[in-house]
Amino acid sequence: MIDPFGRAIKYLRVSVTDRCDFRCEYCMAENMTFLPKSEVLSLEELDRLCTAFIEKGVEKLRITGGEPLVRKDIMSLLHNLGRHLKTGALEELTITTNGSQLARFADELVDIGVKRINVSLDTLDAQQFTRITRWGRLDQVLEGIQAAKEAGLKIKINTVAMRGVNDAEAMDLIRWCGDEGYDITFIETMPMGEIDGERADVYMPLSVLRAQISQHCTLEDSDYRTGGPARYATVTETGQRIGFITPLTHNFCESCNRVRVTCTGMLYMCLGQDDNADLRKALLADSDNTALNAAIDEAIGRKPKGHDFVIDRRTNAPAVSRHMSVTGG
Ligand code: SAM
Ligand code: SF4
Numbered sequence: 001m002i003d004p005f006g007r008a009i010k011y012l013r014v015s016v017t018d019r020c021d022f023r024c025e026y027c028m029a030e031n032m033t034f035l036p037k038s039e040v041l042s043l044e045e046l047d048r049l050c051t052a053f054i055e056k057g058v059e060k061l062r063i064t065g066g067e068p069l070v071r072k073d074i075m076s077l078l079h080n081l082g083r084h085l086k087t088g089a090l091e092e093l094t095i096t097t098n099g100s101q102l103a104r105f106a107d108e109l110v111d112i113g114v115k116r117i118n119v120s121l122d123t124l125d126a127q128q129f130t131r132i133t134r135w136g137r138l139d140q141v142l143e144g145i146q147a148a149k150e151a152g153l154k155i156k157i158n159t160v161a162m163r164g165v166n167d168a169e170a171m172d173l174i175r176w177c178g179d180e181g182y183d184i185t186f187i188e189t190m191p192m193g194e195i196d197g198e199r200a201d202v203y204m205p206l207s208v209l210r211a212q213i214s215q216h217c218t219l220e221d222s223d224y225r226t227g228g229p230a231r232y233a234t235v236t237e238t239g240q241r242i243g244f245i246t247p248l249t250h251n252f253c254e255s256c257n258r259v260r261v262t263c264t265g266m267l268y269m270c271l272g273q274d275d276n277a278d279l280r281k282a283l284l285a286d287s288d289n290t291a292l293n294a295a296i297d298e299a300i301g302r303k304p305k306g307h308d309f310v311i312d313r314r315t316n317a318p319a320v321s322r323h324m325s326v327t328g329g
Contacts, residue, residue: 001056003303011258012058016046017066018263022098023134026160026189027324029196030134040263043077045283052292054084059091069101075108082112102144106151116154119145123166124176156183163204170209171216178240185230185243193323206244227257253306267299272307
């Protein structure tokens with residue numbers, strides 16, 4: 001799959017549910033209305049869809065949400081998708097999770113062939129954690145992360161930087177990750193979906209966070225790249241690598257190799273644009289994937305060049321109306 005700008009699409013992120021056991025303030029409103037189950041793709045449909053993408057050249061598949069590990073029988077989907085690792089068609093199968101269910105599932109993920117996972121964690125302070133996630137418990141997540149480590153999974157911590165909320169804790173998180181052997185990446189808040197508060201209040205350019213971190217250690221730019229949107233710096237004193245994802249202050253679209261599918265089967269060619277393709281309709285059209293393959297090809301043919309994210313204090317309107325939990329982070 002080659003898009004109009006010559007980018008080969010090899011990375012698919014699939015949201016398997018819009019539901020979650022947390023209500024992180026930057027991600028969801030407290031009283032979210034979730035999709036009726038009838039609109040959400042079945043596990044069989046998700047498998048068919050992922051398999052079609054793998055046959056078209058996707059080498060890396062990330063399962064996300066909402067919280068992927070709260071979807072009923074999610075492990076059966078992951079077990080089935082694991083067959084593509086065995087044949088070598090898929091290089092990597094991975095998940096992004098809030099960590100709440102990892103204590104239950106870490107060993108099984110390893111059995112399936114998952115090697116590394118991303119866990120979202122914005123603070124190491126229990127009260128602050130419950131304030132940010134509204135419904136989450138830090139000890140449960142730390143237990144999950146520990147279980148994942150013991151099972152042999154490589155762990156990357158993703159932290160959303162929020163001014164006046166967790167920025168003062170950045171060094172604690174960096175040191176903790178260094179001690180535990182986890183990678184860490186900081187992310188800027190993105191204007192996606194209506195939430196209860198004002199995003200502009202906590203929006204923090206990572207250039208500012210980086211300057212704060214630099215008061216405690218020396219950061220050197222690194223040319224290390226993973227093919228994703230993160231740019232890296234190395235802590236001179238310890239050699240630890242820190243990632244920064246800055247969708248608002250930087251454009252990382254030139255090297256974009258990914259597309260996303262929501263749990264209702266909508267294919268989004270760009271996280272920051274509204275154009276999409278209805279793959280559920282295509283899935284239902286026949287059983288030999290003719291319509292599905294045609295719909296995917298047609299959509300990749302109009303992948304846009306990049307996003308137009310702006311957090312606008314005057315309108316406070318999100319740049320895209322859907323929540324990150326719908327498209328999958
Ligand atoms: N529930 C899982 C989790 O939290 O890791 C997976 C889905 S969550 C939507 C994926 C990632 O998106 C998380 O790291 C979360 O912090 C991030 N996220 C959610 N809303 C965001 C926003 N508006 N701006 C930036 N990151 C956001
Ligand atoms: Fe749930 Fe993840 Fe959104 Fe938090 S960021 S509410 S854990 S989907």
